Amino acid sequence: MADDGEWWVFSEKPGLLAELIGGAQALAAQTGGEVAAIVFGPRPEAEQAAARGADRVLWLGEPAPDQLVDEIVPSLAQLAAARRPRAILIGATRRGKAVAGRLAARLNLSAITDVKELAYEEGSLRARHLIFGGGAVRVEQPRAELLLATAGQGIFEALPARAGGPAEIVPAPFVDPGWRLKLRERKERPISQVNLNAARRVVCAGRGVARQEDLALLEDLARALGAEIACTRPLAEGLNWLPRERYIGVSGANIHPDLYFGVGVSGQVQHTVGMSESRVVAAVNKDRNAPIFQQADYAVVGDLYALVPELIKALKGRK
Ligand SMILES: Cc1cc2nc3c(=O)[nH]c(=O)nc-3n(C[C@H](O)[C@H](O)[C@H](O)COP(=O)(O)OP(=O)(O)OC[C@H]3O[C@@H](n4cnc5c(N)ncnc54)[C@H](O)[C@@H]3O)c2cc1C
Structure with missing residues (x-):
């Protein structure tokens, strides 16, 4: 169990947790050890992690309504001292990053952030990760x-549901952090169910789109192409025209579709690190x-307001 070296994974987002379980299982397959998912949530979340291929779920229980994910840090630190895992992989959400930073300080470690790849090479673990805000x-x-x-x-990559044998769900002690953030207000945020990773075609809206209502034009283009709509960060954070789940880049989603179509996107590196594995890149x-043109297989110089309607017409005409 613990002596064989557990690969721990944690994310408060079940979808991301499933991906981390898949990544950890791939490493465990190369080097041995078992994958333990940490869950701080209702029992069905623990069961879901078990069904997504974890060998074991360390279940910290269900948080009270005013408890925040950040409060698990002392529990993780205590559990790590007792079970001595090989690795702790944390989903790079805002909350996840806060947990990783605090945990690193407690365990006197440094956290390797924004990992792009983890692999065993020449007998040791190597991590390729982004630094300078995705610049290198x-x-x-x-x-x-x-x-x-x-x-x-x-x-x-997440494993198919019900991969592996039935995992044990082990209740783990929740350690009171001794401090409490005060929850003042909860606001509903529209959650987008989009899974950009699975999209084969993506139309990405950039700051070149002048008004929120003009996104309808790009949605038309996406429909004509059978694509998902995505965006650059300013459209999702700041302008709030689209949900955060839809932005691509170092702090957003990493995609690898057959087609990425950037419209009014400049192509700053913080964005392109999230789409550079697209098979075909087109840009207007x-x-x-x-800079987006340096990555583009098809580069169209012109005004999106003139070009996109023509393109939609041509695509619809082909059907
Ligand atoms: C730490 C850090 C992390 C970041 N993480 C991310 C991230 O994860 N994802 C991300 O996207 N960004 C991220 N950014 C922001 C990033 O640096 C860029 O600012 C952002 O990607 C630019 O978005 P954009 O291309 O939509 O806008 P702009 O750079 O403003 O580009 C707009 C483009 O539209 C073109 N354009 C304007 N009008 C038209 C028209 N009518 N027709 C055709 N083209 C037109 C312009 O020529 C321009 O090239 C991050 C920045 C930092 C510092």
Whole structure:
């Protein structure tokens, strides 16, 4: 069990947790050990993690309505001291990053953030991860016994549901952090159920779209192409025109579709690291020097308001 080296995975988002379980299982298959999912949520969440291929679920119980994910840090630290896992992979959400940072401080480790790839090479674990806000990739060989890392959506592949044998769900003690954030207000945020990782075609709206209502044009294009609509960060954070689940990049989703179609996207590196594995890249931009064109297989220089309606017409005409 613990001595064989457990690969721990944690995310408060069940979909991302399933991906981390898949990634950890791939590493465990190469080097041995078992995958333990940490769950701080209702019992069905623990059962879901078991069904997505964890060998074991360490269940910290169900949080009270005013409890935040961040409060699990002391529990994780105590559990890590007792079970001495090989690695702790944490989903790189806002909350997940806060947990990773606090846990690293408690365990006197450094956290390897924004992992793009984890693999065994020449007998040791190597992590390729983004630094400088996605501006560069660093390859690190962790020297500490325990690897602590964060990875976002789309880095690892989830296993099919009900993969593996039935996992045991082990209740783990919740350690009171001794501090409490005060919950003042809860606001509903529309949650998008989109899974950009699974999309084969993606139309990505950028800041070149002048008004929120103009997104309808890109939605038309997406429909004509059978594509999902996505965006750059400013449209999802700041303008709030589309939900956060729809933005691509270092702090958003990593996608690998057959077609990425960027419309009014400049192609800053923080965005392109999330779409650089697309099979075919097409882009429309009125600036011929836009960096997105360096990645594009099909580069169209022009005004999106003139080009996109023509394209939709042509696509519809073909059907
Ligand atoms: C730490 C950090 C993390 C970040 N993470 C992310 C991330 O995960 N994802 C992300 O997307 N960004 C991220 N960013 C922001 C990123 O640096 C860029 O600012 C952002 O990607 C730019 O979005 P954009 O291309 O839509 O806008 P802009 O850079 O403003 O580009 C708009 C483009 O539209 C073109 N255009 C304008 N009008 C038209 C028209 N009518 N027709 C055709 N083209 C037109 C312009 O020529 C321009 O190239 C991050 C930044 C930092 C500092």
